[in-house]
Amino acid sequence: MNSNEENLLELVEILGGEEGVKIVKALRESGDTTVEEISAKTGIQINNVRRLLYKLYNHSLVTSRRSRDKDTGWFIFQWRLQPELVDAYIQGVKQKILKKLKTRLEYEQQHEFYHCGSSSCPKVAFEEAIETVFKCPSCGRPLNPLDNSASIDFLKKKIEELEEELKV
Ligand SMILES: [Zn+2]
Structure with missing residues:
Protein backbone atom coordinates (compact mmCIF):
# COMPACT_ATOMS: atom_id res chain seq x y z
CA MET A 1 0.00 0.00 0.00
CA ASN A 2 1.47 3.38 -0.90
CA SER A 3 1.14 6.40 1.34
CA ASN A 4 -1.60 7.87 -0.81
CA GLU A 5 -3.74 4.84 -0.17
CA GLU A 6 -2.94 4.82 3.52
CA ASN A 7 -3.97 8.45 3.66
CA LEU A 8 -7.16 7.65 1.84
CA LEU A 9 -8.12 4.81 4.17
CA GLU A 10 -7.26 6.87 7.22
CA LEU A 11 -9.46 9.65 5.96
CA VAL A 12 -12.29 7.28 5.11
CA GLU A 13 -12.10 5.83 8.60
CA ILE A 14 -12.54 9.26 10.12
CA LEU A 15 -15.46 10.01 7.80
CA GLY A 16 -17.20 6.65 7.69
CA GLY A 17 -15.68 4.41 10.34
CA GLU A 18 -14.92 0.76 9.79
CA GLU A 19 -17.82 0.31 7.40
CA GLY A 20 -16.55 3.15 5.24
CA VAL A 21 -13.17 1.45 5.00
CA LYS A 22 -14.81 -1.84 4.01
CA ILE A 23 -16.74 -0.10 1.26
CA VAL A 24 -13.66 1.62 -0.14
CA LYS A 25 -11.76 -1.67 -0.12
CA ALA A 26 -14.64 -3.36 -1.96
CA LEU A 27 -14.66 -0.53 -4.52
CA ARG A 28 -10.93 -0.80 -4.99
CA GLU A 29 -11.18 -4.48 -5.80
CA SER A 30 -14.08 -4.30 -8.21
CA GLY A 31 -14.13 -0.97 -10.04
CA ASP A 32 -17.67 0.00 -11.03
CA THR A 33 -20.01 -1.50 -8.43
CA THR A 34 -23.65 -1.11 -7.47
CA VAL A 35 -24.88 -0.49 -3.93
CA GLU A 36 -26.37 -4.00 -3.85
CA GLU A 37 -23.08 -5.59 -4.90
CA ILE A 38 -21.18 -3.66 -2.25
CA SER A 39 -23.72 -4.68 0.36
CA ALA A 40 -23.44 -8.35 -0.62
CA LYS A 41 -19.67 -8.19 -0.60
CA THR A 42 -19.21 -6.35 2.71
CA GLY A 43 -22.26 -7.56 4.64
CA ILE A 44 -23.20 -3.94 5.35
CA GLN A 45 -26.90 -3.08 5.07
CA ILE A 46 -27.93 -1.45 1.80
CA ASN A 47 -29.17 1.72 3.50
CA ASN A 48 -25.87 2.14 5.31
CA VAL A 49 -23.89 1.50 2.13
CA ARG A 50 -25.91 4.21 0.40
CA ARG A 51 -25.56 6.66 3.28
CA LEU A 52 -21.79 6.15 3.48
CA LEU A 53 -21.36 6.40 -0.30
CA TYR A 54 -23.11 9.77 -0.31
CA LYS A 55 -20.89 10.91 2.49
CA LEU A 56 -17.79 9.85 0.55
CA TYR A 57 -19.29 11.41 -2.56
CA ASN A 58 -19.69 14.75 -0.78
CA HIS A 59 -15.97 14.66 -0.10
CA SER A 60 -15.21 13.78 -3.74
CA LEU A 61 -13.71 10.43 -2.78
CA VAL A 62 -16.09 8.40 -4.93
CA THR A 63 -18.00 9.12 -8.06
CA SER A 64 -21.10 7.54 -9.54
CA ARG A 65 -22.08 6.64 -13.08
CA ILE A 76 -28.19 1.24 -12.94
CA PHE A 77 -26.04 3.37 -10.67
CA GLN A 78 -22.50 2.25 -10.25
CA TRP A 79 -19.92 3.64 -7.91
CA ARG A 80 -16.18 3.82 -8.15
CA LEU A 81 -13.30 5.40 -6.31
CA GLN A 82 -12.30 8.78 -7.61
CA PRO A 83 -9.08 7.90 -9.38
CA GLU A 84 -7.55 11.36 -9.49
CA LEU A 85 -7.38 11.67 -5.74
CA VAL A 86 -4.59 14.11 -5.07
CA ASP A 87 -2.46 14.82 -2.04
CA ALA A 88 -3.51 18.44 -2.02
CA TYR A 89 -7.08 17.38 -1.46
CA ILE A 90 -6.16 15.09 1.41
CA GLN A 91 -4.06 17.82 2.96
CA GLY A 92 -7.02 20.16 2.79
CA VAL A 93 -9.31 17.71 4.50
CA LYS A 94 -6.71 17.02 7.16
CA GLN A 95 -6.45 20.73 7.85
CA LYS A 96 -10.19 20.86 8.39
CA GLU A 112 -16.34 20.07 33.40
CA PHE A 113 -18.37 17.03 32.57
CA TYR A 114 -20.77 14.85 34.49
CA HIS A 115 -22.14 11.39 33.88
CA CYS A 116 -24.70 9.05 35.43
CA GLY A 117 -22.60 5.93 34.83
CA SER A 118 -24.94 4.36 32.29
CA SER A 119 -23.17 3.59 29.04
CA SER A 120 -26.28 4.45 27.01
CA CYS A 121 -26.43 8.06 28.30
CA PRO A 122 -24.25 10.89 26.97
CA LYS A 123 -21.98 12.92 29.21
CA VAL A 124 -23.34 16.26 30.35
CA ALA A 125 -21.51 19.57 30.53
CA PHE A 126 -21.48 21.43 33.87
CA GLU A 127 -23.78 24.18 32.56
CA GLU A 128 -26.41 21.63 31.61
CA ALA A 129 -25.95 19.62 34.80
CA ILE A 130 -26.84 22.70 36.86
CA GLU A 131 -30.09 23.06 34.97
CA ILE A 152 -8.12 15.04 26.20
CA ASP A 153 -5.10 12.77 25.87
CA PHE A 154 -6.67 11.06 22.86
CA LEU A 155 -7.40 14.38 21.14
CA LYS A 156 -3.91 15.69 21.87
CA LYS A 157 -2.39 12.56 20.39
CA LYS A 158 -4.54 12.79 17.23
CA ILE A 159 -3.71 16.48 16.83
CA GLU A 160 -0.01 15.78 17.19
CA GLU A 161 -0.20 13.00 14.59
CA LEU A 162 -2.06 15.17 12.11
CA GLU A 163 0.31 18.09 12.60
CA GLU A 164 3.23 15.77 12.01
CA GLU A 165 1.65 14.45 8.80
CA LEU A 166 0.85 17.91 7.53
CA LYS A 167 4.45 19.02 7.95
CA VAL A 168 5.65 16.59 5.26
ZN1 LIG B 1 -28.36 8.55 32.46
Whole structure:
Protein backbone atom coordinates (compact mmCIF):
# COMPACT_ATOMS: atom_id res chain seq x y z
CA MET A 1 0.00 0.00 0.00
CA ASN A 2 1.47 3.38 -0.90
CA SER A 3 1.14 6.40 1.34
CA ASN A 4 -1.60 7.87 -0.81
CA GLU A 5 -3.74 4.84 -0.17
CA GLU A 6 -2.94 4.82 3.52
CA ASN A 7 -3.97 8.45 3.66
CA LEU A 8 -7.16 7.65 1.84
CA LEU A 9 -8.12 4.81 4.17
CA GLU A 10 -7.26 6.87 7.22
CA LEU A 11 -9.46 9.65 5.96
CA VAL A 12 -12.29 7.28 5.11
CA GLU A 13 -12.10 5.83 8.60
CA ILE A 14 -12.54 9.26 10.12
CA LEU A 15 -15.46 10.01 7.80
CA GLY A 16 -17.20 6.65 7.69
CA GLY A 17 -15.68 4.41 10.34
CA GLU A 18 -14.92 0.76 9.79
CA GLU A 19 -17.82 0.31 7.40
CA GLY A 20 -16.55 3.15 5.24
CA VAL A 21 -13.17 1.45 5.00
CA LYS A 22 -14.81 -1.84 4.01
CA ILE A 23 -16.74 -0.10 1.26
CA VAL A 24 -13.66 1.62 -0.14
CA LYS A 25 -11.76 -1.67 -0.12
CA ALA A 26 -14.64 -3.36 -1.96
CA LEU A 27 -14.66 -0.53 -4.52
CA ARG A 28 -10.93 -0.80 -4.99
CA GLU A 29 -11.18 -4.48 -5.80
CA SER A 30 -14.08 -4.30 -8.21
CA GLY A 31 -14.13 -0.97 -10.04
CA ASP A 32 -17.67 0.00 -11.03
CA THR A 33 -20.01 -1.50 -8.43
CA THR A 34 -23.65 -1.11 -7.47
CA VAL A 35 -24.88 -0.49 -3.93
CA GLU A 36 -26.37 -4.00 -3.85
CA GLU A 37 -23.08 -5.59 -4.90
CA ILE A 38 -21.18 -3.66 -2.25
CA SER A 39 -23.72 -4.68 0.36
CA ALA A 40 -23.44 -8.35 -0.62
CA LYS A 41 -19.67 -8.19 -0.60
CA THR A 42 -19.21 -6.35 2.71
CA GLY A 43 -22.26 -7.56 4.64
CA ILE A 44 -23.20 -3.94 5.35
CA GLN A 45 -26.90 -3.08 5.07
CA ILE A 46 -27.93 -1.45 1.80
CA ASN A 47 -29.17 1.72 3.50
CA ASN A 48 -25.87 2.14 5.31
CA VAL A 49 -23.89 1.50 2.13
CA ARG A 50 -25.91 4.21 0.40
CA ARG A 51 -25.56 6.66 3.28
CA LEU A 52 -21.79 6.15 3.48
CA LEU A 53 -21.36 6.40 -0.30
CA TYR A 54 -23.11 9.77 -0.31
CA LYS A 55 -20.89 10.91 2.49
CA LEU A 56 -17.79 9.85 0.55
CA TYR A 57 -19.29 11.41 -2.56
CA ASN A 58 -19.69 14.75 -0.78
CA HIS A 59 -15.97 14.66 -0.10
CA SER A 60 -15.21 13.78 -3.74
CA LEU A 61 -13.71 10.43 -2.78
CA VAL A 62 -16.09 8.40 -4.93
CA THR A 63 -18.00 9.12 -8.06
CA SER A 64 -21.10 7.54 -9.54
CA ARG A 65 -22.08 6.64 -13.08
CA ARG A 66 -25.50 5.99 -14.47
CA SER A 67 -26.09 3.49 -17.24
CA ARG A 68 -29.03 1.61 -18.65
CA ASP A 69 -29.43 -2.13 -18.14
CA LYS A 70 -29.55 -3.74 -21.59
CA ASP A 71 -32.15 -6.32 -20.57
CA THR A 72 -34.53 -4.42 -18.32
CA GLY A 73 -34.00 -0.91 -19.67
CA TRP A 74 -33.72 0.35 -16.10
CA PHE A 75 -31.04 2.72 -14.92
CA ILE A 76 -28.19 1.24 -12.94
CA PHE A 77 -26.04 3.37 -10.67
CA GLN A 78 -22.50 2.25 -10.25
CA TRP A 79 -19.92 3.64 -7.91
CA ARG A 80 -16.18 3.82 -8.15
CA LEU A 81 -13.30 5.40 -6.31
CA GLN A 82 -12.30 8.78 -7.61
CA PRO A 83 -9.08 7.90 -9.38
CA GLU A 84 -7.55 11.36 -9.49
CA LEU A 85 -7.38 11.67 -5.74
CA VAL A 86 -4.59 14.11 -5.07
CA ASP A 87 -2.46 14.82 -2.04
CA ALA A 88 -3.51 18.44 -2.02
CA TYR A 89 -7.08 17.38 -1.46
CA ILE A 90 -6.16 15.09 1.41
CA GLN A 91 -4.06 17.82 2.96
CA GLY A 92 -7.02 20.16 2.79
CA VAL A 93 -9.31 17.71 4.50
CA LYS A 94 -6.71 17.02 7.16
CA GLN A 95 -6.45 20.73 7.85
CA LYS A 96 -10.19 20.86 8.39
CA ILE A 97 -10.15 17.81 10.66
CA LEU A 98 -7.25 19.29 12.59
CA LYS A 99 -9.22 22.46 13.17
CA LYS A 100 -12.24 20.49 14.40
CA LEU A 101 -10.09 18.41 16.75
CA LYS A 102 -8.53 21.57 18.18
CA THR A 103 -11.95 23.11 18.78
CA ARG A 104 -13.05 19.90 20.46
CA LEU A 105 -9.92 19.80 22.61
CA GLU A 106 -10.49 23.36 23.72
CA TYR A 107 -14.07 22.49 24.62
CA GLU A 108 -13.00 19.43 26.61
CA GLN A 109 -10.35 21.44 28.44
CA GLN A 110 -12.62 24.33 29.29
CA HIS A 111 -15.61 22.36 30.50
CA GLU A 112 -16.34 20.07 33.40
CA PHE A 113 -18.37 17.03 32.57
CA TYR A 114 -20.77 14.85 34.49
CA HIS A 115 -22.14 11.39 33.88
CA CYS A 116 -24.70 9.05 35.43
CA GLY A 117 -22.60 5.93 34.83
CA SER A 118 -24.94 4.36 32.29
CA SER A 119 -23.17 3.59 29.04
CA SER A 120 -26.28 4.45 27.01
CA CYS A 121 -26.43 8.06 28.30
CA PRO A 122 -24.25 10.89 26.97
CA LYS A 123 -21.98 12.92 29.21
CA VAL A 124 -23.34 16.26 30.35
CA ALA A 125 -21.51 19.57 30.53
CA PHE A 126 -21.48 21.43 33.87
CA GLU A 127 -23.78 24.18 32.56
CA GLU A 128 -26.41 21.63 31.61
CA ALA A 129 -25.95 19.62 34.80
CA ILE A 130 -26.84 22.70 36.86
CA GLU A 131 -30.09 23.06 34.97
CA THR A 132 -31.20 19.53 35.81
CA VAL A 133 -29.87 19.83 39.40
CA PHE A 134 -27.30 17.14 38.66
CA LYS A 135 -29.74 14.53 37.45
CA CYS A 136 -29.11 12.77 34.15
CA PRO A 137 -31.34 14.39 31.47
CA SER A 138 -31.69 10.99 29.78
CA CYS A 139 -32.44 8.59 32.64
CA GLY A 140 -32.85 10.78 35.73
CA ARG A 141 -30.16 9.10 37.81
CA PRO A 142 -27.71 11.31 39.78
CA LEU A 143 -24.77 12.74 37.86
CA ASN A 144 -21.21 12.35 39.05
CA PRO A 145 -18.12 14.28 37.96
CA LEU A 146 -16.47 12.66 34.96
CA ASP A 147 -12.76 12.53 34.39
CA ASN A 148 -12.30 13.48 30.74
CA SER A 149 -8.50 13.35 30.78
CA ALA A 150 -8.57 10.24 28.58
CA SER A 151 -10.53 12.13 25.91
CA ILE A 152 -8.12 15.04 26.20
CA ASP A 153 -5.10 12.77 25.87
CA PHE A 154 -6.67 11.06 22.86
CA LEU A 155 -7.40 14.38 21.14
CA LYS A 156 -3.91 15.69 21.87
CA LYS A 157 -2.39 12.56 20.39
CA LYS A 158 -4.54 12.79 17.23
CA ILE A 159 -3.71 16.48 16.83
CA GLU A 160 -0.01 15.78 17.19
CA GLU A 161 -0.20 13.00 14.59
CA LEU A 162 -2.06 15.17 12.11
CA GLU A 163 0.31 18.09 12.60
CA GLU A 164 3.23 15.77 12.01
CA GLU A 165 1.65 14.45 8.80
CA LEU A 166 0.85 17.91 7.53
CA LYS A 167 4.45 19.02 7.95
CA VAL A 168 5.65 16.59 5.26
ZN1 LIG B 1 -28.36 8.55 32.46
